[in-house]
Amino acid sequence: MDKILKINQTIQSYYQEGAVSPDLSQALLYSLEAGGKRIRPILLLQILEGFGLSLTVSHYQVAASVELIHTGSLVHDDLPAMDDDDYRRGQLTSHKRFDEATAILVGDSLFLDAFGLLAAADLPEKTKLSLIYELSAAAGSCGMVGGQMLDLKGEKRQLKLSELQAVHANKTGKLLAFPFVAAGLIVDAENDVQAKLAKAGSLTGLAFQVRDDILDVTADFAEIGKTPQKDLAAEKATYPSLLGLDQSYRILEETLAEVQTIFSNLEEKNGFAASQVLKTIERLKLDG
Amino acid sequence: MDKILKINQTIQSYYQEGAVSPDLSQALLYSLEAGGKRIRPILLLQILEGFGLSLTVSHYQVAASVELIHTGSLVHDDLPAMDDDDYRRGQLTSHKRFDEATAILVGDSLFLDAFGLLAAADLPEKTKLSLIYELSAAAGSCGMVGGQMLDLKGEKRQLKLSELQAVHANKTGKLLAFPFVAAGLIVDAENDVQAKLAKAGSLTGLAFQVRDDILDVTADFAEIGKTPQKDLAAEKATYPSLLGLDQSYRILEETLAEVQTIFSNLEEKNGFAASQVLKTIERLKLDG
Numbered sequence: 001m002d003k004i005l006k007i008n009q010t011i012q013s014y015y016q017e018g019a020v021s022p023d024l025s026q027a028l029l030y031s032l033e034a035g036g037k038r039i040r041p042i043l044l045l046q047i048l049e050g051f052g053l054s055l056t057v058s059h060y061q062v063a064a065s066v067e068l069i070h071t072g073s074l075v076h077d078d079l080p081a082m083d084d085d086d087y088r089r090g091q092l093t094s095h096k097r098f099d100e101a102t103a104i105l106v107g108d109s110l111f112l113d114a115f116g117l118l119a120a121a122d123l124p125e126k127t128k129l130s131l132i133y134e135l136s137a138a139a140g141s142c143g144m145v146g147g148q149m150l151d152l153k154g155e156k157r158q159l160k161l162s163e164l165q166a167v168h169a170n171k172t173g174k175l176l177a178f179p180f181v182a183a184g185l186i187v188d189a190e191n192d193v194q195a196k197l198a199k200a201g202s203l204t205g206l207a208f209q210v211r212d213d214i215l216d217v218t219a220d221f222a223e224i225g226k227t228p229q230k231d232l233a234a235e236k237a238t239y240p241s242l243l244g245l246d247q248s249y250r251i252l253e254e255t256l257a258e259v260q261t262i263f264s265n266l267e268e269k270n271g272f273a274a275s276q277v278l279k280t281i282e283r284l285k286l287d288g
Numbered sequence: 289m290d291k292i293l294k295i296n297q298t299i300q301s302y303y304q305e306g307a308v309s310p311d312l313s314q315a316l317l318y319s320l321e322a323g324g325k326r327i328r329p330i331l332l333l334q335i336l337e338g339f340g341l342s343l344t345v346s347h348y349q350v351a352a353s354v355e356l357i358h359t360g361s362l363v364h365d366d367l368p369a370m371d372d373d374d375y376r377r378g379q380l381t382s383h384k385r386f387d388e389a390t391a392i393l394v395g396d397s398l399f400l401d402a403f404g405l406l407a408a409a410d411l412p413e414k415t416k417l418s419l420i421y422e423l424s425a426a427a428g429s430c431g432m433v434g435g436q437m438l439d440l441k442g443e444k445r446q447l448k449l450s451e452l453q454a455v456h457a458n459k460t461g462k463l464l465a466f467p468f469v470a471a472g473l474i475v476d477a478e479n480d481v482q483a484k485l486a487k488a489g490s491l492t493g494l495a496f497q498v499r500d501d502i503l504d505v506t507a508d509f510a511e512i513g514k515t516p517q518k519d520l521a522a523e524k525a526t527y528p529s530l531l532g533l534d535q536s537y538r539i540l541e542e543t544l545a546e547v548q549t550i551f552s553n554l555e556e557k558n559g560f561a562a563s564q565v566l567k568t569i570e571r572l573k574l575d576g
Contacts, residue, residue: 022436023441028429067398077394081388100369104392107428108364108399109292112357115403118425125413132420136404142317147310149393153311170308241475247548 007067008033010060014117027094027102028109031075032068034089039280040066043204044179046276047197051187058121062131062186065114066178069139072110073175075103077148080186083230087175111139123186130185138174138181147171159237168209169202176208177201192272200262205282207255213238214286216250249286256281295329295355298348299546302405302416315382316397319363320356324379327568330352331339331492332467334483334564338554339475346409350419350474353402354466357427360398361463363391365436371518399427411474418473426462426469435459456497457490465489465495480559488550495543495572501526502536502574537574544569 011032019025040062046288047058078085078093079100086096089165095103118132137143147170154167214232217240231238239248259281266272299320305315329351336347366373366381367388373382383391406420435458442455468489472482496569504519505528519526529534547569554560 015429020430021437021441024429024434026438073396076392076570079392082391087517102437104364104367104369105433105440107396108361109433110422111396111399111518112433113426113430114424116421116428116430119417119424125417129407129413129416133404133407134402136402136407140400141303141312141406142401142444145393145397145400146312149309149390152389154394168309184329214445286448 003042003045004038006060006065007045009036010057010064011067013081014064014113019137023102024109027098027106030097031071031094031106032110034071034091036067036071036089038063038067039208040070040179041177043277044183045281046280047183048186050129050263050273050274050277051183051189052271056122058123058161059186061117062122062182063125063179065118065131065135066175066182068110068117069135069144071137072107072114073144075110075147076107079103082152085176085230088123108175117141127185127188131182134181134185135178136180143170143173143174147174155236157240159241164239164242165206168206172212173205174203176205180204193266196262196266200259203255203259203262204281205257206282207252209247210239210252210255211284211286212242214245214252216240218243218286245258252284252286256284291330291333292326292350295326295333295351297343297561298352299337299355302352312393312397313392315386315394315494318385319359319382319394320398322379323357324359324377326351327356327496328358328464331565332471334469335340335471336474336570338551338560338561339471339477342412343473346411347474349409350404350411351467353406353419353423354463355472355536356398356402356405357423357432358463360395360402361427361432361436363398364395367391369442370436381474387528407495410562415473419470422469422473424464426466427478431462432460433457435462436469445480447530452525452527452530453494454492460497460500461493464493464564466568467477468492479556484554488547491543491547491550492569492572492576495540495547498536498540498543499574501528502533502540505533506574540572540574544572 010030010277015025015028044063045055045059048055050087053059065102074088074162075094077083078088079095087093093103094106114135115132118128118135118170120129139145150167153172159167177198180197184197189197213231216238239251243251261279262276263272263274263281267274291482300317303313303316332351332354333343333347338341341347362376363382365371366376372380375381381391382394384525389561401550402423403420404417406423407414427433435455438455443449446456464490465486468485472485477485501519504526527539531539548566551560551565551569
């Protein structure tokens with residue numbers, strides 16, 4: 001897919017300029033090129049195109065910045081002190097391929113570099129500052145990292161559904177909602193459109209986590225590229241463990257349907273061309 | 289000192305708003321309030337005052353943002369996979385007081401939150417974007433983290449002086465130079481003034497590292513609040529190990545004198561009021 005290629009090129013060119021440590025660059029590209037599906041960047045780019053924009057280098061830089069943060073979080077999540085995973089996307093995790101210190105520094109770099117990439121993009125100053133603010137809020141202690149801490153603290157006990165939802169909304173939801181919010185900022189959308197995008201983003205985040213929970217139970221290594229049934233083994237609260245598999249499939253389906261409704265509504269009312277995004281959302285479905 | 293109090297208040301108020309995880313907030317404040325000397329924020333604020341500015345909340349926010357990044361780097365540097373330190377500033381390190389996963393997330397939060405704090409400051413958009421770009425470049429793979437990787441890779445062999453300088457310039461130098469560069473951006477300094485500030489910043493970074501190397505050899509636990517002679521025990525290349533203690537003292541003194549000359553020159557030629565900054569630089573001296 002053309003977009004994935006260009007996202008990868010954007011990331012590579014960013015990391016080929018003036019590396020202080022070639023060892024670090026190698027480890028950064030190892031994780032960045034590990035065959036991620038680039039779902040966050042693609043959603044951003046497809047929504048921009050839905051609004052009629054021709055994609056520019058800057059749009060790809062914004063797309064790459066969220067992928068840097070996402071990849072950094074995976075590298076740290078896999079560390080022995082965290083989820084202790086040996087494989088990710090079918091290849092050795094950073095700390096297994098290199099060492100723990102390298103994996104820590106890879107994540108740190110990705111978190112710190114993402115904002116420089118955004119700040120340098122050729123977009124209006126106001127837009128860039130909003131993007132930086134939103135990305136920081138989605139990723140840091142008010143978002144992804146805060147949710148990761150809730151998750152760790154919750155591992156020792158059975159969570160209620162509302163607690164599980166709070167974990168997910170922060171740990172996965174906010175960064176997955178970022179591409180939707182970012183697209184609205186880039187096209188300078190009206191408040192009502194921006195609100196619809198934010199809603200679609202947080203629902204997609206929910207769907208993604210339910211899907212991940214289901215796949216942990218049902219998929220094998222080849223399908224998900226990492227050790228399956230880890231949540232089960234850790235007796236971790238998940239949608240299937242709290243609500244059963246059937247109900248989890250139903251929630252996934254209903255949530256994705258709601259996202260599709262929002263985009264169809266944007267098409268009707270706001271002249272948004274929804275077909276690309278709808279296809280991407282459709283692909284998130286699983287057969288129950 | 290009044291400035292330290294206000295820096296601390298700025299940090300605290302940032303972390304008291306809407307925490308996702310109270311456990312994470314507690315761990316963040318534990319490291320942030322560990323009695324750091326706040327040298328980077330103070331230098332920024334003193335340079336701003338030297339240019340005649342009355343300090344505002346926004347200036348304190350910029351000052352706090354570099355302290356977040358600095359503290360995050362210390363928390364990660366202390367991890368078992370990195371320098372494996374049990375004490376920092378006389379108190380248990382984050383992973384000893386809490387656990388490794390928490391310490392990883394504390395560092396991650398500090399790196400990610402710093403940019404949101406900058407983006408929200410009440411300063412001109414152009415200035416904020418330059419500050420964000422410079423902070424990212426000073427801290428990420430092109431700066432501090434890149435230097436940390438060079439340092440790790442160099443531990444297994446005896447470095448040449450030029451290699452040691454490259455480690456220091458990146459690992460410590462660039463983030464220490466940030467307050468100087470940031471002050472120039474905030475006052476919108478002419479190019480020649482900005483160049484002088486950048487030079488003073490990188491010299492101060494060098495002085496800081498030489499000083500740290502000397503203290504590792506000469507100081508006891510009470511003076512530096514962490515385990516002394518760790519570099520010595522690790523047979524790590526340092527200024528004293530490569531050049532001897534006497535020569536290291538001389539380099540420190542000469543470097544700080546050069547910084548003072550730059551600021552005296554700014555006073556003469558550019559109406560800069562140098563007395564506060566000169567006092568801070570003076571305090572970095574050690575008696576040989």
